[in-house]
Amino acid sequence: MVGRFLPDSNKNELTLQRHSESSDTLYETLSYLFSFFSIYEYKHRRMKMKKLIVMLPLAMTLSMAYYTCLVVNYDSNKAVEYISLHSERKSKGRCAYYVRKALIAGGIPAYIKAPACLYSKILPLYGFKMIPHPSTYREGDIVIFPSVKNHPYGHIAMWNGKQWVSDFKQKGIIVNPAYNKVDYRIWRNRFD
Numbered sequence: 001m002v003g004r005f006l007p008d009s010n011k012n013e014l015t016l017q018r019h020s021e022s023s024d025t026l027y028e029t030l031s032y033l034f035s036f037f038s039i040y041e042y043k044h045r046r047m048k049m050k051k052l053i054v055m056l057p058l059a060m061t062l063s064m065a066y067y068t069c070l071v072v073n074y075d076s077n078k079a080v081e082y083i084s085l086h087s088e089r090k091s092k093g094r095c096a097y098y099v100r101k102a103l104i105a106g107g108i109p110a111y112i113k114a115p116a117c118l119y120s121k122i123l124p125l126y127g128f129k130m131i132p133h134p135s136t137y138r139e140g141d142i143v144i145f146p147s148v149k150n151h152p153y154g155h156i157a158m159w160n161g162k163q164w165v166s167d168f169k170q171k172g173i174i175v176n177p178a179y180n181k182v183d184y185r186i187w188r189n190r191f192d
Helices: 024-043 049-073 077-085 095-105 117-126
Strands: 003-009 013-018 129-133 142-145 155-159 186-187
Touching: 003 077, 013 024, 013 049, 095 117, 095 155, 117 129, 117 142, 117 186
Parallel strands: none
Antiparallel strands: 003 013, 129 186, 142 155, 142 186
């Protein structure tokens, strides 16, 4: 369990306490959301239904991310199989779409559509951890490149055991000379 809500006797309100260091990003997000709700509720005891309806979907999305972080049953072999079978001959400029579909095929409910460079914020929610430039890659490892000039969305690809695959089978980890000078990140499922 990442955290729980406990009464704080000093402030007469609930606080979120951390139980594990493994999900810091999720903890920070939930902590921010909870502090926002508690501050809003205490300042405005009569919260209008209209504002509650606006905030409720956000709370539900984050609580779903919290739940899936705890119970995701990810199979990297299924993800690798999917991306290898569905890759194109040439790049279509849809690397994030293809990797997201592979993650879904592997069992992760990654229904958030986002540019490739933002997956460094999404993957930790589903049990991935950053690996500082490993000497060998494992099947299912994901590389994420940040946005660069003329490539504002960055790039993302998955290692299938033989090569990097995004929306096409790449010749190497770097698919464009624009990414030669940037520091990319490798992400690995912590349960593999």
